[in-house]
Amino acid sequence: DGGITQSPKYLFRKEGQNVTLSCEQNLNHDAMYWYRQDPGQGLRLIYYSQIVNDFQKGDIAEGYSVSREKKESFPLTVTSAQKNPTAFYLCASTGRPPKGYTFGSGTRLTVV
């Protein structure tokens, strides 16, 4: 079955370390997105990519980086520059014409 896979589900890192969150989809979707969710904040857009080898900053891109070398993959790196990285991270994708999003199951990152 087609879907979008995020790994790992839980991730612990020490402060000051970079960490990369994986997002893979086999839906043949063009657009992919990374959101961060904090309690009471809703979903906030970090980065998005509408085609391979191109991506755009969202509302809260500082301290994050992404790449889109393949259509199926859109990894997110949380760098040491991100001041408050502990959060629930959601990856999503959508096809053309754009419809609703398909979400991955999320990665809960805890920085200690």
Place this chain on the structure above:
Amino acid sequence: GQNIDQPTEMTATEGAIVQINCTYQTSGFNGLFWYQQHAGEAPTFLSYNVLDGLEEKGRFSSFLSRSKGYSYLLLKELQMKDSASYLCAVREIYGGSQGNLIFGKGTKLSVKP
């Protein structure tokens, strides 16, 4: 600017009906979505409205008025498993973010016995 408002929390009784409202102001409009999200899980798609009116799908219905920038999600015959957060999202069409969804902060619904 972009602004999507929905109540933070609501409580309802099992078997009852509840209406969750959403108002929005966005630059360009190309559809409104409702998602359900249980704690610690990914959002799942509930409904999509692009034209004015009511869309019914089982126990869930969604209404849209584009002129008023207003939508609601109606949940009938509430069940305990309906306890979740409900996210309203608007798809923009203008600017560099074609097709992106803008999310409200979500409404946490608690269903009591």
